[in-house]
Amino acid sequence: MLLGMDKISEGVGKIFSLLILVIIVLEAGESVLRYFFGRPTDWSWELASMLFGAFFMMGGAWVLKDNNHVRTDVFYNLLSRKWKAYFDLFFFTTIFFTFTIVMIWKMGINTIYSISIREATFSMWAPPVYPLKVTFFIAYILLFLQGLAKWIRDLVYVTKGVEI
Amino acid sequence: MTPLEGLLIVGFFFLIILLSGHPLAFTLGGLAVLSAATIWGNPAALNLFTRTTFSVGTNIVYTSVPLFIFMGAMLERSGAAEDLFDSMYIIFGTLRGGIAITTVVICTLLAAASGIIGASITLMTMLALPAMMKCNYDTKLATGTIMAAGCLGVLIPPSIILVIYGAQAQLSIGKLFAGGMGAGLLLSSLYMIYIVFTIIWRPESAPAIDPAEAAKYSHIQKWTMFFKSVLPTSILILLVLGSILFGIATPTEAAALGSVGATVVALYNKKLNWEVIYTCCQLTMKTTAMIMFIILGASMFTSVFLGLGGDDMIKSLVADMQVSRWVVIFVIFIILFFMGMFIDAFGLLLIGIPIFTPIVGALGFDALWFGIMFAVMIQVSNLSPPFAYAAFYVKGVASQQNITIPISELYRGAIPFIVIQIISIIILCIFPQIILWLPGIIFSN
Numbered sequence: 001m002l003l004g005m006d007k008i009s010e011g012v013g014k015i016f017s018l019l020i021l022v023i024i025v026l027e028a029g030e031s032v033l034r035y036f037f038g039r040p041t042d043w044s045w046e047l048a049s050m051l052f053g054a055f056f057m058m059g060g061a062w063v064l065k066d067n068n069h070v071r072t073d074v075f076y077n078l079l080s081r082k083w084k085a086y087f088d089l090f091f092f093t094t095i096f097f098t099f100t101i102v103m104i105w106k107m108g109i110n111t112i113y114s115i116s117i118r119e120a121t122f123s124m125w126a127p128p129v130y131p132l133k134v135t136f137f138i139a140y141i142l143l144f145l146q147g148l149a150k151w152i153r154d155l156v157y158v159t160k161g162v163e164i
Numbered sequence: 165m166t167p168l169e170g171l172l173i174v175g176f177f178f179l180i181i182l183l184s185g186h187p188l189a190f191t192l193g194g195l196a197v198l199s200a201a202t203i204w205g206n207p208a209a210l211n212l213f214t215r216t217t218f219s220v221g222t223n224i225v226y227t228s229v230p231l232f233i234f235m236g237a238m239l240e241r242s243g244a245a246e247d248l249f250d251s252m253y254i255i256f257g258t259l260r261g262g263i264a265i266t267t268v269v270i271c272t273l274l275a276a277a278s279g280i281i282g283a284s285i286t287l288m289t290m291l292a293l294p295a296m297m298k299c300n301y302d303t304k305l306a307t308g309t310i311m312a313a314g315c316l317g318v319l320i321p322p323s324i325i326l327v328i329y330g331a332q333a334q335l336s337i338g339k340l341f342a343g344g345m346g347a348g349l350l351l352s353s354l355y356m357i358y359i360v361f362t363i364i365w366r367p368e369s370a371p372a373i374d375p376a377e378a379a380k381y382s383h384i385q386k387w388t389m390f391f392k393s394v395l396p397t398s399i400l401i402l403l404v405l406g407s408i409l410f411g412i413a414t415p416t417e418a419a420a421l422g423s424v425g426a427t428v429v430a431l432y433n434k435k436l437n438w439e440v441i442y443t444c445c446q447l448t449m450k451t452t453a454m455i456m457f458i459i460l461g462a463s464m465f466t467s468v469f470l471g472l473g474g475d476d477m478i479k480s481l482v483a484d485m486q487v488s489r490w491v492v493i494f495v496i497f498i499i500l501f502f503m504g505m506f507i508d509a510f511g512l513l514l515i516g517i518p519i520f521t522p523i524v525g526a527l528g529f530d531a532l533w534f535g536i537m538f539a540v541m542i543q544v545s546n547l548s549p550p551f552a553y554a555a556f557y558v559k560g561v562a563s564q565q566n567i568t569i570p571i572s573e574l575y576r577g578a579i580p581f582i583v584i585q586i587i588s589i590i591i592l593c594i595f596p597q598i599i600l601w602l603p604g605i606i607f608s609n
Contacts, residue, residue, distance in 0.1 A: 017449035020230050021441070027231065027420030031413040045224055048416075053221025055230060059453030068454055069187035070508050074550050076185025084185075091186040095194030099461075102197045102210055103217070110214045129218075136217055 002164060005149040006065050009142060013062030019055040023048045043125040050132050057139035061146040085154040092151050100144035107137045167473035170203045174472070188511045189454075192461030196468045204471050216463050224416055225331045226459065230452040231419030232279030232324050235426045237444040239400070240283040242430035245274060247393035249291040254378045255386050261363040261370035263299065264309045265356055267292045271313035272352045273394075275320035276401045278426075279327070279419065280451075281546070285314035285554060289561040295373075297567060302369035305362060307569060308577035311554035312355055312584070315546045318509070319539050320348035322404055322422070325513060327415060328459065329535050332466075332517045337415045338408055342603040343536045350591065350598055351540070354584050396429045409606055455510055462514035475522050482526045489527040490593075496520050497541060497589065504545025508553055512545050513538070536599045537592060544585045547578040554578070 026048040034040040063069055076084065111133040113119075119129045156164050174195060181191045200209040220226065239245070248270055256262035267288050274284045288310045296306040318325045321341030330337040363370050381389070404422040407413040413421060430436040469475070485492060500520075504512050516538065524534045546554045555574040562569055592598055 013449055013453075014446060017445040020234055020445050020448050023227065024231060024234065024420045024423045027227070027417045028424045031407070031417035031421060035412055045416075046222075049222045049224045049227050052223075052227040052230065053218075055449065056452045056456040057217075057221060059449045060457050063450055063453045063457070064187075066450070068450060069189055070454060070458065070511065071185045071187050072182050072506055072508075072511070072551070073185050074506055075183055079185075087184055087186075091181060091184060095181060095186055095198075096190045099190050099194035099197050103193075103213065106210050106214045107217065110211070132221070133218070136221060 002149045002152060005145055009061035009065045009146045012142060013059050016055055016058035019051050023051050023055070026051075042123070043127070046121065046123055046125055046127065050127070053132055054135045054139075057136055058142070060139060061142040064143060064146045064150070082158060085157045089151065089154050089158065092147055092154075096147050097144070097151075100140055100147060103140045104137070104144060107133070107140055111137045167477055170199075170472045171469070171474055171477065173203060174199050174468070183506070188508075189457035189461040192458065192465040192514075194461075196461065196464035199468050200471070204468055206471060209467065209471060212467060213464050216467065217460060220456065220460050220463055223331065224414075225327060225337065226456065228279075228327055228337075228416040228419040229324055229455060230448050231416065231423055232322055232327070233451050234444055234448040235404075235419060235422040236278035236280040236283040237447045238423060238426035238430055238440075239274070239278050240287055241435060241440050241444070242396075242426055243433035243435045244393070244396050244400075244429050245270060245287045246291060247389075247433070248273070248397060249287075249295075251386070251389040251393045253295060253373070254381055255390060257295075257299075257373035258375055258378050260367060260372050261359050262372060263292055263296050264301070264305065264359045264370055267296075267309050268313040268352055268355050268359070271310075271316050272320065272349070273397050273401070275317040275323075275348065276405060277397050277422075278317060279322040279324045281315050281317040281554075282451075282557065284317055285310060285557045286561050288314055289558050290565060293558075293562060293567060294565060296370075299371050299373055301371070302366075303569060303573055304577035305359070305369050306577075307555075307558055307574050308579075308581050309355065309359065311547055311552075311558055311574070311578055312543075312581035313352070314557075315543045315554055316348055316352055318543050318546070319344045319351065319536070321345060322408070322415065322419065323539070324455070325509060325539055325542055326535070328455075328510070328513055329517065329538065332459075332462075332514065333521050333531065333535060335531055335535055336607070338411070339532055339603040339607055340535055341405070341408060341415070342606050343532050343599045344539060345602050346598040347536050347540060347588070347592060351543070351585065351588050354588055355581065358580065358584055396432065400425045400429065458510050458514060466518045469518050474518070478519065478522050479526050482523050489529070492523065492527060493529065493593075496523065497537075500538070500541040501544060501548070504541060504551075505548045506551050507545070508551065509542045509546060512542060530596065530600065532603060533592075533596050533599050537589065540585060540589055540592065544582055547582050547585070549575040549578070552578060 026044045030041060030044040114130040114133045120126045121129055153164055178195055201207050252266040256266050271284045271288060293306060293310060317323060321344050323344060326340040326344055327337055330340050403425050404418045407418045408415055500516060525531060555571060558574060559569060559571055
């Protein structure tokens with residue numbers, strides 16, 4: 001199950017990573033359209049910025065899986081594997097879970113409301129907002145689950161002394 | 165509870181959690197959530213954080229961050245730097261210290277063609293370090309040059325650090341880019357002057373390459389190679405910086421154009437395939453997610469900081485101070501220096517902006533000038549042990565090349581360059597025109 005979570009985080013990350021190509025085409029295309037053809041669009045900036053949000057939010061769990069979120073590890077690196085696990089268990093319980101659970105809760109309420117009123121942005125193009133909010137909601141859930149997977153691993157390590 | 169007590173409690177917990185090695189992004193986000201519900205006594209602020217997620221996640225300025233990262237990742241794989249290095253190695257390698265000077269020049273060019281520092285350091289460790297070791301360069305000089313010059317990307321536009329600074333401190337990205345140019349070129353020239361002085365003082369620290377290696381090529385061949393190799397990078401610089409500074413494209417669009425440009429260079433050098441594109445996408449995703457989650461957490465933390473009255477408190481503290489404003493700015497630089505020893509560049513940036521920009525503003529310093537000075541301090545932080553990002557990078561890449569360098573050797577190599585950076589800070593305090601001149605003429609209307 002833990003390996004399954006790893007696979008989901010990584011797979012989702014890899015799929016969403018391709019969005020950057022779409023953003024490049026949108027933004028480069030927009031500047032060419034405007035400068036050479038004098039015909040800017042009213043949607044490409046907004047679409048690019050929304051895709052950007054989906055792009056990086058969906059990468060959070062993958063980065064956590066690979067343990068690449070920046071730490072101030074000057075002291076942390078001096079600890080043994082076991083003490084690292086204790087520290088992580090404590091701070092993931094108090095800090096990480098508080099953060100992700102509150103964000104899932106608040107983002108969930110906000111998303112449901114957004115869907116119920118068919119929320120749209122205040123721009124000329126006025127696209128619906130809720131697909132992006134659903135994406136953010138899912139991203140926080142994935143982040144939480146990946147953190148839970150790490151938490152279980154650390155717990156097993158300190159109690160049974162094995163890496164799983 | 166007074167605002168001061170509230171802030172002290174939050175600050176205390178922040179330091180404890182940060183130094184315990186919890187990821188910075190969640191430290192900021194988690195503390196923001198916890199303090200909003202308790203110390204701030206404003207649970208409604210939790211709803212604000214969903215808005216923060218949304219506003220950071222649809223910010224067109226931040227959209228340039230992954231684009232600049234993609235551009236750098238693609239440039240690193242495009243073969244442009246290899247060609248540049250090969251031609252300059254033959255031309256300047258025959259001089260004492262030639263490879264070190266070449267390294268600084270190429271890093272300056274790469275810094276102007278990409279927004280991240282990882283690419284320059286990686287490339288130079290792969291290309292210049294083995295060449296310098298072969299010539300029996302002093303290891304400290306060789307690695308110090310790579311680390312210091314590799315970090316020029318922080319200052320020389322386009323720079324992700326300046327993009328984030330502009331977005332957080334509400335300054336024009338174009339002006340910051342123009343301001344970073346003067347300071348970046350100053351540093352780059354100081355590095356070269358230092359290398360020249362080292363050669364004069366200790367000629368054995370930077371020997372020349374075997375003249376036979378260069379003699380294989382005629383003069384015409386050498387210079388044709390040079391111009392052919394410098395052309396793609398120059399076009400790329402012109403495309404990205406030119407379009408921003410002449411107001412043709414926004415930084416975000418310019419970054420997208422640069423990504424296309426770097427891809428074309430890779431195609432031209434026959435280095436492009438699906439594998440390379442996919443690797444670049446994945447690298448971009450991971451780096452962007454890492455940076456943006458810190459920005460997300462920091463934006464939430466900043467709203468708590470402001471909600472607790474941090475902004476006003478700092479301003480009144482400054483107003484009560486009976487010292488010269490230069491003393492205050494000096495103290496700020498010292499604090500940034502010590503923070504930079506332990507915290508990485510993005511952390512330093514995002515924690516430092518809400519605390520220091522109001523002070524600097526209240527003292528009447530130019531916001532643009534301080535932004536660039538902050539970027540110089542970030543370069544120092546990349547080199548200063550025990551958390552020296554550049555040293556870790558060089559060590560990591562070098563070990564892949566089967567070159568083992570002890571980290572202590574790297575730290576010692578960094579010291580002269582840290583001194584040069586501090587000298588440059590003094591110069592920039594005395595002559596702020598170095599920063600302000602270019603933005604002044606470009607954005608005069």
